């Protein structure tokens with residue numbers, strides 16, 4: 159899940175429902191923003207991809223805009239570079255930011271891009 163740069167006032171939502179089921183539409187991987195990586199996540203993703211952590215960082219990440227962390231690089235159309243026609247290519251090592259949307263955090267209007275939004279209601 160990518161964080162829209164104009165929507166950085168995020169809501170941390172302890173939603174009570176467990177009914178939400180991601181439909182893997184990939185829409186949240188296509189909006190402009192950053193996919194921040196937590197400590198340990200580059201190593202897990204690199205292992206999944208079968209490359210060294212250094213190679214993953216050099217080839218697949220950039221500095222976050224605040225320059226204190228790493229983000230997965232995006233394509234020219236703003237989609238995440240880990241998104242392919244079958245969905246997230248690092249599904250088994252997906253960053254926390256992606257796994258946490260939209261139950262642990264979201265932003266005003268997130269329902270408009272999420273194919274599974276109705277299942278949360």
Ligand code: SF4
Pocket residue numbers: 159160186187193230238239240241242245246247248249252253256
């Ligand atoms: S890492 Fe995977 S789930 Fe996260 S934004 Fe990229 S393609 Fe989507």
Ligand code: SF4
Pocket residue numbers: 159179180181182183184185186187259260271272273274275
């Ligand atoms: S927009 Fe919603 S349904 Fe689509 S991949 Fe993201 S969380 Fe899943």
